[in-house]
Amino acid sequence: MQKSDDTVERDAASFVSGAYEQENTMSTLLVKHENEFRVMHERFAGREDDDYILYRFLKAFKFDVEVASQKLEQTLLWRTANDYEAIKAAVKGLDPNDLESFPGGKLIAKYFPQCTRYSLDRDSNIVGIICPGLALPNEIVAHLSDNDYHKFETYMMVCLSQYIGRLSHARGVVVRMTRIVDLQGLGMKHLSKSMLDTIVASFSVAQSHFVEHMSHIIVINAPAVFNIAWAVIRPVLSERTQKKVIISGSNYQSTLLKYIAPEELPISYGGNCTRPAVVIHDHEAGFENMTIPAGASIEKTIAVKPGMVVEWSIRSEGKDIGLSVDFTDECSSMSVICPPARIPSNSHTVIGSWTASAQQSGTALFKFDNSYSRFTSKQVKVRIDTACQDNSPEITDKNQSVSLLDK
Structure with missing residues (x-):
């Protein structure tokens, strides 16, 4: 600054x-x-x-x-x-x-x-x-x-x-x-x-x-x-x-x-100044292209360490797609991070985040659901980032999350 x-x-x-x-x-x-x-x-x-x-x-x-x-x-x-x-x-x-x-x-x-x-x-x-x-x-x-x-x-x-x-x-x-x-x-x-x-x-x-x-x-x-x-x-x-x-x-x-x-x-x-006029962000950087077949679902797992922050950005290119995110700890106890919801197509990038507590480790499961579409496959762009926090505060509610799916 x-x-x-x-x-x-x-x-x-x-x-x-x-x-x-x-x-x-x-x-x-x-x-x-x-x-x-x-x-x-x-x-x-x-x-x-x-x-x-x-x-x-x-x-x-x-x-x-x-x-x-x-x-x-x-x-x-x-x-x-x-x-x-x-x-x-x-x-x-x-x-x-x-x-x-x-x-x-x-x-x-x-x-x-x-x-x-x-x-x-x-x-x-x-x-x-x-x-x-x-x-x-x-x-x-x-x-x-x-x-x-x-x-x-x-x-x-x-x-x-x-x-x-x-x-x-x-x-x-x-x-x-x-x-x-x-x-x-x-x-x-x-x-x-x-x-x-x-x-x-x-x-x-x-x-x-x-x-x-x-x-x-x-x-x-x-x-x-x-x-x-x-x-x-x-x-x-x-x-x-x-x-x-x-x-x-x-x-x-x-x-x-x-x-x-x-x-x-x-x-x-038309001038001589070499500094760019504005900063233009690459909105495609870091995204993975995924195809969800008609009538099927694809799951993506992320290993979660204690105190880890998981952030996601997801965009559906052609038609809407279902998304849910769950967490399963090492004792096979499952909790909901993000309940099932539809991501509208070509609308905006859905972003969300969730932080594991200092005691939580396990797997976050992202499920992209196209089972309701019998004939149409879906193109989805996905970016999932993780970061470990030092001295992360303990979260007593394992379902604590921030989701922008409803915006």
Whole structure:
């Protein structure tokens, strides 16, 4: 894990002076908008004293103090309702790229390629990259509830806002973010109602409570189906934010290079930077392909040592398949780890885990049941991992397990 203070110091040292600096230096802004700042200071003393946040609200609402005050009051209420201070404390010192440190972040990092802080643009604003077209929405929906995903997004927004805030203070300049949205691979599977509702909810929170954080949003590789998503998302965006959105097809290199120098842009996007834009996980690595004949079952056994953790990931490729997992100890006493259940086909990867107690050793039996299908064989991908824990706590209930089969 990389400390954000280290990256703030590095990014602050990389600041490039220019027109953006002249227009966004806080000392200059405090003088230029002295009256507006005076009113905001009086109204929010002790509740929000950060000049950079006050300025973002003033800027977002055209320096109309009454509207800016109303919107900031709403944000303070939102912070209270969403335990903002606790989240702020939890993300303190985290780099925005440390996705796995956020609630649900391990799954998001695995199934939604993104790099929140990749480099700097020509104005020394942060460049972030997200690849919705490479996301696996079925896996995200299967293993994260709407509340879980919303929690992840909230933690991410707070962390990014805090990072940008610290960078702004370090430079003395209002720092924003340029985001590259790569839609390569986007299809109808990404545009279900639930996914669009989640996206709209996320944009709504960002628009209302993290105002003036974006410099540009550059959408590249936009396919025809993007029009469906844009029709839903656009009404949520303020007019000012809509003007920051730049939509390109496959000929996007010149657009990116207009805002981002070659040395700060990945080679895959027409730049010179050798770091990959995002980390793409190999979701097939470690899986064994199995064929379950029609009307038959196949069993797979795993030797279990005391305190061992057994984890499994299973996906049915064509039709559904039955799965059960049992444990038999050395005294031939059997217990159920996972009761019989159907794994739906082409839906998502079923994952589960079970931990043997410090006294348990024996065999875990995975049974793939296709006996109910008289004419159709099934293709199943299976990955079973084991790991021994040191000083494993004793589990008195031998059936204790965690299974995601019902999700």
